[in-house]
Amino acid sequence: MRPVYMLSGGITKFAKAHPDKDFRLMVKEAFDAALGDLDGRLTTRDIDGSVISYFSDHFTGQLKAGAMVQDFVGLCPKPNIRIEGGGATGGLCFQAAVQAVASGRFEVCAAMGFETMSTVETWKGNDFIALASDTHFDYPLGGFYTGYYAMMAVRHMHEFGTTEEQMARVAVKNYGNAAHNPFAQHRRAVTVEEVMKSAMIAYPCRRMTTCVMSDGAAVCLLASEEAARKFCDHPIRVAGIGSGSDTMRMADRPHGRVPLLAHESEGDYRDLKYPGVHSFRAGRMAAMEAYGQAGIADPRREIQAWELHDAYASAELQQYEDVGLCKYGESGRFIDDGHPTIRGSNPVNPSGGLLACGHPVGATGLMQLVFCFWQCQETIARHFGDPFCQVKDVRRAAAYSHAGTGTYVTISILEKP
Amino acid sequence: MKLPEKSEGPWVTNFDPLTRQWTYSVTYNVSYAEDSPFFHALARGKLLGSCCPRCRYRYATPRTMCMSCGGPTEWFELPLEGRVHSWTICHFSGEPYLAECPFALGLIEFEGVDTLFMTRLAGIEQPRIGMPVRAQFRRKQTWSVNDVYFVDATAEEARP
Numbered sequence: 001m002r003p004v005y006m007l008s009g010g011i012t013k014f015a016k017a018h019p020d021k022d023f024r025l026m027v028k029e030a031f032d033a034a035l036g037d038l039d040g041r042l043t044t045r046d047i048d049g050s051v052i053s054y055f056s057d058h059f060t061g062q063l064k065a066g067a068m069v070q071d072f073v074g075l076c077p078k079p080n081i082r083i084e085g086g087g088a089t090g091g092l093c094f095q096a097a098v099q100a101v102a103s104g105r106f107e108v109c110a111a112m113g114f115e116t117m118s119t120v121e122t123w124k125g126n127d128f129i130a131l132a133s134d135t136h137f138d139y140p141l142g143g144f145y146t147g148y149y150a151m152m153a154v155r156h157m158h159e160f161g162t163t164e165e166q167m168a169r170v171a172v173k174n175y176g177n178a179a180h181n182p183f184a185q186h187r188r189a190v191t192v193e194e195v196m197k198s199a200m201i202a203y204p205c206r207r208m209t210t211c212v213m214s215d216g217a218a219v220c221l222l223a224s225e226e227a228a229r230k231f232c233d234h235p236i237r238v239a240g241i242g243s244g245s246d247t248m249r250m251a252d253r254p255h256g257r258v259p260l261l262a263h264e265s266e267g268d269y270r271d272l273k274y275p276g277v278h279s280f281r282a283g284r285m286a287a288m289e290a291y292g293q294a295g296i297a298d299p300r301r302e303i304q305a306w307e308l309h310d311a312y313a314s315a316e317l318q319q320y321e322d323v324g325l326c327k328y329g330e331s332g333r334f335i336d337d338g339h340p341t342i343r344g345s346n347p348v349n350p351s352g353g354l355l356a357c358g359h360p361v362g363a364t365g366l367m368q369l370v371f372c373f374w375q376c377q378e379t380i381a382r383h384f385g386d387p388f389c390q391v392k393d394v395r396r397a398a399a400y401s402h403a404g405t406g407t408y409v410t411i412s413i414l415e416k417p
Numbered sequence: 418m419k420l421p422e423k424s425e426g427p428w429v430t431n432f433d434p435l436t437r438q439w440t441y442s443v444t445y446n447v448s449y450a451e452d453s454p455f456f457h458a459l460a461r462g463k464l465l466g467s468c469c470p471r472c473r474y475r476y477a478t479p480r481t482m483c484m485s486c487g488g489p490t491e492w493f494e495l496p497l498e499g500r501v502h503s504w505t506i507c508h509f510s511g512e513p514y515l516a517e518c519p520f521a522l523g524l525i526e527f528e529g530v531d532t533l534f535m536t537r538l539a540g541i542e543q544p545r546i547g548m549p550v551r552a553q554f555r556r557k558q559t560w561s562v563n564d565v566y567f568v569d570a571t572a573e574e575a576r577p
Contacts, residue, residue: 019434061439127511136449137478140561141537143511147522150505155524158503158546202507202522251478251524251533277503277524277533 001102005228005235006414007042007221009370010034014185014216014358017118023054023065024072026217027114030363031073034110034219042221042231048106049079053093053113054362055086058128061119069112086132087311088243089113090218090365091401091410095241097222098412107227114217115360125213132404134249146210146312148250148405150202153314156278157204160329162317164204168195169335170313171209171355177342178352180388183367185214185358209313214358218366220373236376239396239415240293243408244285250277250405259284261291261324263298268327280406283322290411294396299324300346303413305375305391307368309402310353316340319400320348323411342391350375350389365401365410372397372414451481454492459564462554464495466530477527477534495527495534497552498570502526502533504544525550525567537566 010033012018012026021029035042052066062068066082085092090113097111117125130143138148156162172192178184190208198208228235247253255273259281260266275281287299296302306323310316317331325346326334334340340348351357351371354364374380375397381387391397398413430436449456458465467476467490469483476490477499483490502524510518521538538544539553549570558564 019431019436061441121512123510123512123515126509127513130511135447136452137562138535140563141535142507142514142517142520142522144507144509144514146509147505147507150507151503151522151524154505154546155503199508200506201509202505205505247484249478249535251535252476252480252484253532255531 002104003225004098004101004238005223005225005232005417006238006369006373007223007228007232007235008034008037009221009373010037010219011183011367011370012217013183014214014360014363014367016185016212016214018215019118023060023114023116023217024069026215027069027112027219028073030217030219031110031112034221038231042108044074046227046231047075047078047108047110049100050075050110050112051081051083051093051097051100053083053089053366054115055084055089056115056128056361058131059115059117059119059125069114073112075110085408086403087309087361088365088401088403088408088410089362090367091399091412092243092365092408093362094220094366094369094412095243095410097220098238098241101222101224108221108223108231111220111222111366112217113362113366115362116215117213117360118215122213138249144202146202146205149312149315150205152250152277152318152405153204153312155276156314156318159278160332162332164196165192166317166332166335167204167209167313168192170310170316171195173335173341174310174349174353174355177350177389178356180386181352181357181384184352184356185212186356205312205314209355211311211354211359214360216358216360216363216367218363218370220366220369234377235417236373237415237417238412240290240296240413241410242286242289242291242293243410244282244289245408246275246280246282246406248404248407253277253281258328259288261287261299263300263324264327272328278318279328280318280322280402280409282406282409283319283400283402283411286400286409286411287323290398290413294413294415296413303396303398304347304394305350305372305397306346306348307351307371307397307399308348308353309400310349310355311359311402313355315402316348316353323400342389347391350391365399368399368401369412369414372399376414376416452479455479456560456564459554460558464497464552464565465492466495467491468493475530476532477525477530478532495530499525499527499534499550499567501538501544501546501548501550503546504538523550523567537563539566539568540572541569
């Protein structure tokens with residue numbers, strides 16, 4: 001495989017609804033923003049093909065919507081494929097585009113994602129999302145993903161002593177960061193008390209520790225080394241990609257041994273049954289593959305900024321452990337000690353994450369990578385009009401995209417060349 | 418000639434940008450196929466799991482093929498008593514289940530069985546992990562996984 005570089009990225013501000021823009025126009029705006037960032041040096045003529053991601057045909061009410069995006073942004077008659085994988089759709093789209101360039105098939109590839117969730121009310125949206133659980137065994141019990149994550153969180157609390165306050169602290173951190181991010185949907189800092197008083201959705205997941213429905217689009221432009229040199233002054237290298245999967249039904253997850261990262265040992269987890277429903281084995285597998293490619297031995301020291309998939313605050317805690325920012329069972333203390341805050345030792349979701357930015361599913365994983373790209377370029381201040389969210393001295397930034405109850409996970413690591 | 422005018426509505430929820438309502442509903446004929454014996458058994462007040470004759474791995478939620486060796490599994494009768502492995506109470510949900518909120522969900526573990534079973538918990542105000550629970554079956558079948566739910570095994574009415 002040859003090296004792959006990210007040249008630029010674009011995001012349409014995520015919002016509850018964009019009734020004035022259909023999905024084609026949202027993607028076009030993000031696409032034009034990405035091209036605009038290259039000062040007109042790269043045009044549609046230079047793009048060899050695209051990968052387009054959106055999660056739900058139900059939300060879109062339009063099959064083959066990817067073909068309509070390809071058409072609208074002016075990339076016909078070039079190759080295009082649609083990628084779908086639940087909440088990880090955006091991360092999978094990015095990785096498919098990386099592979100298209102790495103294989104030598106394309107010199108330049110556009111990864112474009114969107115979701116229009118405002119077409120239905122929130123409770124109908126919950127129903128559509130729940131169709132991404134086993135419709136014979138899981139969905140009929142209540143049709144509600146927050147319920148599944150709540151059960152994982154309750155087990156995490158039981159295994160490791162994690163508390164509701166620690167989940168609230170994740171939300172406070174992320175909303176606080178997003179107050180400085182103009183692309184975010186929720187831009188108001190909140191307190192632990194406010195989060196703890198917000199309505200209970202499914203214990204222990206509350207209104208303010210659960211992400212909301214969004215409309216939005218995001219685009220990443222990827223290229224070979226030669227094309228990167230031609231079109232971009234500050235390309236960022238894709239240092240590694242990894243992904244993993246797990247059983248569709250969380251009830252089927254095994255209770256075995258922990259696959260160890262380089263900085264962990266057997267003795268750390270003598271009594272832990274893994275993954276059970278408290279941990280994301282797919283996230284651990286994705287981390288192992290991506291770290292191997294990027295040559296990372298200790299992610300705590302070698303990755304300076306993370307965008308994790310905080311669709312629920314509890315899931316962000318679980319993910320600290322899966323990616324090895326702390327050991328299994330230590331995520332509560334990790335947030336209590338402030339490590340994942342923007343000026344902490346391991347900043348997580350400096351953008352505000354899904355909780356604050358929104359989660360227009362097919363765009364989310366790409367949005368995370370645009371933020372990671374700007375972190376590595378150190379251009380957050382220019383793009384946000386505010387330097388607050390820029391992590392200091394970023395050499396590598398990583399994005400974690402996540403589907404189902406951990407059914408697919410992708411991790412993509414960007415690195416300053 | 419003129420086409421007949423249409424009068425059904427309301428169709429437009431906003432004029433600019435023009436936003437029109439569209440209702441699209443479907444009735445599917447969904448086969449449980451190889452999982453049918455599980456649903457048949459619920460009607461007889463039995464819970465069936467799957468056991469791999471090669472790996473001896475026992476699944477509380479049916480899988481007709483073993484996920485570790487790939488071979489066919491055999492049906493076996495699960496005990497009707499288990500323990501709560503995890504739980505939640507849903508105060509909000511997807512549209513078809515909104516009217517049932519709040520409702521409790523549980524993952525059930527069974528002695529000597531390797532995986533879990535997801536179900537509704539009924540009549541338990543405050544579920545807790547490790548709580549003994551017992552399967553109850555609906556008298557009138559819905560022919561869905563909701564034909565079984567679990568109640569507090571220590572409660573009077575839970576005794577068989």
